[in-house]
Amino acid sequence: MLRTPLCDLLGIEVPILQAGMGVYRGLVTTPALVAAVSNAGGLGCLGGAGLLPEELRAAIRAVRALTARPFGVDLIIPTQLSAREGSRAAIRADIQARHPQHWEFAQSLFGRFGLPSGEIDLDLTWTEELTHAQARVVLEERVPVFVIALGDPGGFMPACRAAGVKVAGLVGSLGNLRRQLKAGVDFVIAQGGEAGGHTGTVGTMPLVPQVVDAAGDVPVVAAGGIADGRGVAAGLMLGAQGAWCGTAFLAAAEAQLHPVHLAQVLQGRSEEFAVSRIYTGKPARTFRNEMHKLWSAAGLEPLGMPHQKVLMEDFLHVARREGRLDLVSNPCGQAAGMLHEVRSAKMIVADMVAGAEAALRRGAAMTGGRSAA
Ligand SMILES: Cc1cc2nc3c(=O)[nH]c(=O)nc-3n(C[C@H](O)[C@H](O)[C@H](O)COP(=O)(O)O)c2cc1C
Numbered sequence: 001m002l003r004t005p006l007c008d009l010l011g012i013e014v015p016i017l018q019a020g021m022g023v024y025r026g027l028v029t030t031p032a033l034v035a036a037v038s039n040a041g042g043l044g045c046l047g048g049a050g051l052l053p054e055e056l057r058a059a060i061r062a063v064r065a066l067t068a069r070p071f072g073v074d075l076i077i078p079t080q081l082s083a084r085e086g087s088r089a090a091i092r093a094d095i096q097a098r099h100p101q102h103w104e105f106a107q108s109l110f111g112r113f114g115l116p117s118g119e120i121d122l123d124l125t126w127t128e129e130l131t132h133a134q135a136r137v138v139l140e141e142r143v144p145v146f147v148i149a150l151g152d153p154g155g156f157m158p159a160c161r162a163a164g165v166k167v168a169g170l171v172g173s174l175g176n177l178r179r180q181l182k183a184g185v186d187f188v189i190a191q192g193g194e195a196g197g198h199t200g201t202v203g204t205m206p207l208v209p210q211v212v213d214a215a216g217d218v219p220v221v222a223a224g225g226i227a228d229g230r231g232v233a234a235g236l237m238l239g240a241q242g243a244w245c246g247t248a249f250l251a252a253a254e255a256q257l258h259p260v261h262l263a264q265v266l267q268g269r270s271e272e273f274a275v276s277r278i279y280t281g282k283p284a285r286t287f288r289n290e291m292h293k294l295w296s297a298a299g300l301e302p303l304g305m306p307h308q309k310v311l312m313e314d315f316l317h318v319a320r321r322e323g324r325l326d327l328v329s330n331p332c333g334q335a336a337g338m339l340h341e342v343r344s345a346k347m348i349v350a351d352m353v354a355g356a357e358a359a360l361r362r363g364a365a366m367t368g369g370r371s372a373a
Contacts, residue, residue: 002232002353006187006219006241010145010166011070013041014353015242016232017189017221018249018345020074020147021197022049023331024320031059033254035066036345041353044345045072045147049126053133060141072145072168073138076198077131079151082281082304084128091125091310095303102311105298109315112294113324120317126306139163147189150198150282154183168221172200177211181218188215189244192224196247196333198284199224199275205238212239227335229355233363236356243352247333252345260325261287261332262342270337279316279329281308287330 004015018037021028026047034044046063048056056073063071083091096103110117135156138146142163148156149170160167169180170189180188190211192204200207204224212220222235223244232243250257250265257265264272264287274288278295281302286292302308319327343351 002356004219004236004241006221009186009219010043012038012043014349015221015236016040016042016349016352017072017242017244018042018044019223019244019246020045020047020049020072020149021246021250021331022047022051022074022076024050026051026055026059027256027258028250030254030256031062031066033249033252033345034063034071036252036254037249037349038063038067038069038071040346040349042349043070043072043145045074045145048073048134048138049076049149051134052122053130053137056134057137057141060137060143070144072147073143074147074149074170075131075134075138076126076149077135077151077153078126078282078305080304081126081128082307083125086125086127088120088123088125088310091307092314095307095311099303099307099311102300102303105295105300106311106315109294110318113319113327115315115318115322115324117314118318118321119314122313122317125310139165148185152179152183153185154179157183157185170223171211172207173202174210174214177214181215185218187219187221187241189221189223190240191244192222193275194225194285194334195223196250196273196285196336197331198280198282199333200283204235208235208238208240225333225335227338229352229357230359231335232352232356233359236360237363245335245352247335248339248348248352249345250332250336251339251342252348253342254345258325258328261328261330264330265332265336266340266342268332268336270334273332273334273336277302277308279309279312281305284329284331285333287332289326289330291327291329 029047037044147168166186169185219241221242222240227248
């Protein structure tokens with residue numbers, strides 16, 4: 001069996017972690033997906049970033065109804081925010097007053113694509129107020145594993161310890177790692193730039209060994225571009241104790257990706273998934289569509305978070321509602337080039353485990369070790 005010390009730390013059977021993916025209304029990491037991965041022996045993880053606190057609580061309870069095994073919740077808790085509190089309406093007004101060119105760019109999109117102008121009916125804006133309310137739900141519900149992205153887990157550690165919640169920090173660079181180690185996280189996820197969603201510039205291959213060397217006794221999980229057993233085995237060879245995979249699970253039967261976005265994932269080539277700051281102000285890898293081109297051509301500096309997100313979300317909401325999913329952000333990594341079919345989460349995990357075991361055997365045989373049989 002493919003087993004590492006991380007499995008003992010988390011109480012799982014195999015070191016395959018399904019990444020938290022906090023997209024619109026939690027449609028990707030559904031409770032069914034999270035529970036299926038955990039029931040398959042890995043660690044399923046809810047992406048909580050796109051859910052209001054009470055929606056997150058309901059999703060956590062829905063996972064618990066489907067599995068008795070450990071699972072996680074991932075939240076984006078940015079340290080650098082352009083607004084710590086305030087409603088979406090207040091942020092909209094601030095953009096209009098202080099960044100009129102940006103406002104004009106976003107408003108021009110409605111006419112350009114022949115869509116009626118409108119506003120998103122959601123007051124979720126990634127202010128500190130919201131992310132801390134989400135974190136409180138994770139603690140109150142005593143979720144086994146709490147993954148914190150973009151932020152500093154330090155402030156949450158005492159409460160997590162008291163609630164018996166294990167904490168992981170997602171890092172894309174060594175600078176970020178130091179903050180996580182100082183906070184005392186239980187394990188670190190080193191995410192290379194190939195990844196889908198928010199991502200850095202250092203690739204998985206150079207990032208993981210550097211993080212492993214710097215992390216000392218703290219276990220490291222490899223992420224970014226891992227979508228089959230060969231990638232899992234490669235991560236282990238780089239010194240990681242497991243793999244955190246997002247893109248691979250976008251094509252899971254339990255994920256509710258819109259058919260237009262699913263087709264982009266299954267048919268897209270790796271190079272069609274590109275980094276842009278249009279959607280949130282932070283670099284994020286998504287399917288390269290018309291919006292990437294328009295944003296580049298506009299030559300505007302992205303606003304901070306959550307301002308840039310608020311700037312874009314009204315148009316994206318209308319585009320989604322009117323069926324123009326080709327214009328809506330589809331976060332996905334370069335590993336999409338490896339995906340060609342929808343499988344159950346159970347099958348994805350099983351294939352990764354079998355593939356990793358076979359790759360490790362092949363490697364040993366190729367270098368004169370034991371037989372590949
Ligand atoms: C659709 C999508 C949404 C994501 N949302 C989040 C998120 O809300 N929080 C987060 O920490 N990472 C998010 N990520 C990044 C994943 O957690 C993970 O690190 C990444 O998918 C790993 O690389 P891979 O896509 O190559 O497997 C997202 C990734 C994708 C593809």
